Amino acid sequence: MMRAFLVFAFFLASLPMLMACEQKQAAEPKPTPETAVSDISAEPQAGEAPDEETALSEDEDDFDYDGLPSGEGQEEVFVNCSGCHSLRLVQQQGLSRHRWEEILDWMVEEQGMASLDPPEHELVVNYLVTHYGLPE
Amino acid sequence: MKSLTQHYQADPRAADHDIFGRVAHKDRRGFLRGAGLSALGLALGSAIPFHRSMPSGLIPVGLAQDMIIEGKDGLTYLNDRPVNAETPAHLLNDDITPTARHFIRNNGVPPEGVNVQNWRLTVDGLVQNILDLSIEDLKKRFEVVTRALVIECGGNGRAAFDPPASGNQWSLGAVACAQWTGVRLMDVLTAAGVGEGAIYTAHEGADTHLSGDPDKMPISRGVPIEKAMDPNNLIAFEMNGAPLHAMNGAPLRLVIPGYPGSVSQKWLTRIWLRDQIHDGPKMTGKSYRAPQHPVAPGTDVPKEDLAIIENMPVKSLITSPQTGAALTESSLSIHGHAWSGSGAIDQVQISIDFGATWEQAYLKKAENPFAWQHFDADIEFPISGYYEIWARARDETGASQPFAISWNPKGYLNNSVHRVAVTVKI
Numbered sequence: 001m002m003r004a005f006l007v008f009a010f011f012l013a014s015l016p017m018l019m020a021c022e023q024k025q026a027a028e029p030k031p032t033p034e035t036a037v038s039d040i041s042a043e044p045q046a047g048e049a050p051d052e053e054t055a056l057s058e059d060e061d062d063f064d065y066d067g068l069p070s071g072e073g074q075e076e077v078f079v080n081c082s083g084c085h086s087l088r089l090v091q092q093q094g095l096s097r098h099r100w101e102e103i104l105d106w107m108v109e110e111q112g113m114a115s116l117d118p119p120e121h122e123l124v125v126n127y128l129v130t131h132y133g134l135p136e
Numbered sequence: 137m138k139s140l141t142q143h144y145q146a147d148p149r150a151a152d153h154d155i156f157g158r159v160a161h162k163d164r165r166g167f168l169r170g171a172g173l174s175a176l177g178l179a180l181g182s183a184i185p186f187h188r189s190m191p192s193g194l195i196p197v198g199l200a201q202d203m204i205i206e207g208k209d210g211l212t213y214l215n216d217r218p219v220n221a222e223t224p225a226h227l228l229n230d231d232i233t234p235t236a237r238h239f240i241r242n243n244g245v246p247p248e249g250v251n252v253q254n255w256r257l258t259v260d261g262l263v264q265n266i267l268d269l270s271i272e273d274l275k276k277r278f279e280v281v282t283r284a285l286v287i288e289c290g291g292n293g294r295a296a297f298d299p300p301a302s303g304n305q306w307s308l309g310a311v312a313c314a315q316w317t318g319v320r321l322m323d324v325l326t327a328a329g330v331g332e333g334a335i336y337t338a339h340e341g342a343d344t345h346l347s348g349d350p351d352k353m354p355i356s357r358g359v360p361i362e363k364a365m366d367p368n369n370l371i372a373f374e375m376n377g378a379p380l381h382a383m384n385g386a387p388l389r390l391v392i393p394g395y396p397g398s399v400s401q402k403w404l405t406r407i408w409l410r411d412q413i414h415d416g417p418k419m420t421g422k423s424y425r426a427p428q429h430p431v432a433p434g435t436d437v438p439k440e441d442l443a444i445i446e447n448m449p450v451k452s453l454i455t456s457p458q459t460g461a462a463l464t465e466s467s468l469s470i471h472g473h474a475w476s477g478s479g480a481i482d483q484v485q486i487s488i489d490f491g492a493t494w495e496q497a498y499l500k501k502a503e504n505p506f507a508w509q510h511f512d513a514d515i516e517f518p519i520s521g522y523y524e525i526w527a528r529a530r531d532e533t534g535a536s537q538p539f540a541i542s543w544n545p546k547g548y549l550n551n552s553v554h555r556v557a558v559t560v561k562i
Binding site: 085086089093094095098103111112113135 | 214216217218299302304305345346347348349417421
C-alpha cells in the first residue's frame with residue numbers, strides 16, 4: 001500500500017510539471033535577453049496535455065525504479081533523488097555514511113532539494129549506505 | 137558497455153530508462169515529458185514533435201547506430217541527465233582530438249534553441265568600459281587565433297580513488313586537445329580595461345540548473361586576474377574548424393587551459409571582474425578544492441584546509457596500444473600524449489617491467505603552449521607473457537608523475553602513471 005501510494009504521489013507530483021511548465025522544469029534557458037527573443041519553444045505544444053488516467057493508473061508492479069535494488073527506502077530514494085538528475089549519479093557512488101550525509105546536506109543547501117523530514121532522511125541514508133556504501 | 141542497439145534489444149523499457157530516463161506511460165506510448173524528453177531531443181540534435189505517439193522502447197531512427205548524441209562517437213556515458221561522457225584512451229590516439237571524441241562534462245541543462253546571431257557576451261564588474269558584444273563583434277574587433285589546447289576535467293581519474301570519492305566516476309578520458317578558434321580573453325579584458333582592485337574573474341553561462349529553478353546557476357567559476365591575462369586563453373566560437381558542438385558549449389565558450397576544465401565556462405554569456413575570489417556555485421565548499429597538505433586516504437578534511445585547485449598536474453596517456461590487446465609480435469610501437477598545467481613536457485619514459493627499468497620515448501615539441509605533446513616509442517618484448525606498459529612524463533618544473541594517487545576527498549588531480557596491459561604470444 002505504502003509502495004502504491006508513493007508511486008502515485010510521484011506521478012501526482014510530476015503532474016504540474018507535465019501540464020504547465022515542462023520546458024521550465026527541464027530545459028528552459030534563463031530568461032536572458034537573447035533567449036527571450038529567440039524562439040525557445042519551437043516544439044509544437046498542441047496535444048501535450050498528458051493522459052491523466054493512464055499516468056495515474058500506472059501499474060507499479062513492473063516498475064523498475066531505474067535499477068535501484070529493492071529494499072527499504074527504495075521508493076523514497078527514487079522519488080526524492082531522480083527529479084533533478086538521473087539515478088546514475090547516485091548509482092556510481094560508494095560512500096561512507098558521513099559522506100552520504102554531507103552529500104544530502106549539499107543537495108539541500110546548495111542544489112535546492114527540499115529537506116527530508118527526519119524519518120524519511122533516515123530511510124534514505126540507510127538505503128544509500130546499504131546499497132551504495134563503502135565497498136568492504 | 138553494451139551498445140545502444142543491444143541495450144534496446146535486451147529490454148526496451150529498461151533501455152528507455154537507463155539511456156534517456158524516459159518513464160513510459162501506462163499505455164506504453166509516449167513518455168513523461170521533462171527529464172527524458174529533453175535528453176532524447178538533444179541526443180537527436182532536435183526536439184521530437186510527436187513524442188506522444190512514439191512507443192516506448194522504439195529506438196528513434198537517428199539513434200539506431202551506436203551513437204547517443206549527434207556528432208559524438210565512441211564515448212562512454214557516465215550519466216545521461218546531466219550528460220557526462222568520457223573517451224576511452226585508445227580513441228584519443230589522434231594528435232588533435234576530433235570533436236566527436238571530445239568528452240562532455242555538463243553540470244546543468246544546456247540551453248536549447250541557441251541563436252548564434254543574437255548571442256551576447258557581457259564583460260562587466262570592475263572594468264573601465266562595460267562591453268556588450270555579439271559573436272560578430274568579437275570577430276571584428278579582436279584578432280582571431282587558432283590554438284591546440286588541452287581541456288581536462290579536474291576529476292579525471294576519480295574512478296581509481298580508494299576509498300572512492302563522490303562525483304562522476306571518470307576513468308582516464310575526461311581530457312582532450314582540440315583546435316580552438318576564437319579571440320584572446322586577454323584582448324577582450326584589455327579592451328574593457330581591468331579596473332583598480334580587480335583580482336578575480338567570474339564566468340557565467342546560459343545552461344540552467346538541474347532543479348529548474350531559474351534563480352540558480354549550475355556552475356559559475358573564475359580564475360585569478362593574472363591567469364585570465366595569460367595570452368593562451370581563448371573566448372572560442374570554433375572547434376576543429378567548425379562551430380562548437382552543442383555539448384561543448386555552442387555557440388561561445390571559454391578555453392582556459394592548464395586549470396581544471398570547469399573554469400572554461402560553456403555557453404558563455406558573461407565575464408565579470410571582482411575584487412574578491414569569486415564565490416559562485418562550485419567555487420566554494422569542497423568543489424574543485426584539494427587539501428593544502430597531503431592526507432591519508434579516507435581523511436575527513438575540514439573545508440578550511442582545502443584550497444582552490446589552480447594548475448593541473450603533469451600527466452601522460454598511452455593511446456596505442458589499447459589496454460587488453462593480445463599481441464602476436466615481439467616489437468610494438470607505442471603512441472601517446474603528455475601535458476602539464478605548469479609548462480612544457482621535457483621527457484616521457486616508458487617501462488614494460490613494472491617500473492624496474494625505463495627507456496626514453498621520442499617526444500615532440502608542442503604545437504603551441506598548452507597543446508599536448510606526442511610521444512612515440514618502439515619496444516621489444518623479450519619473451520611471451522603478460523606485460524604492463526607504463527608511461528611517465530616530466531615537465532619543465534621537474535615535476536613528474538607519481539605511481540600512487542595522492543588521495544584527496546573529492547577525487548581530483550589523479551595524475552598517477554598510466555598503465556596499459558597487454559599479452560604477448562610470440
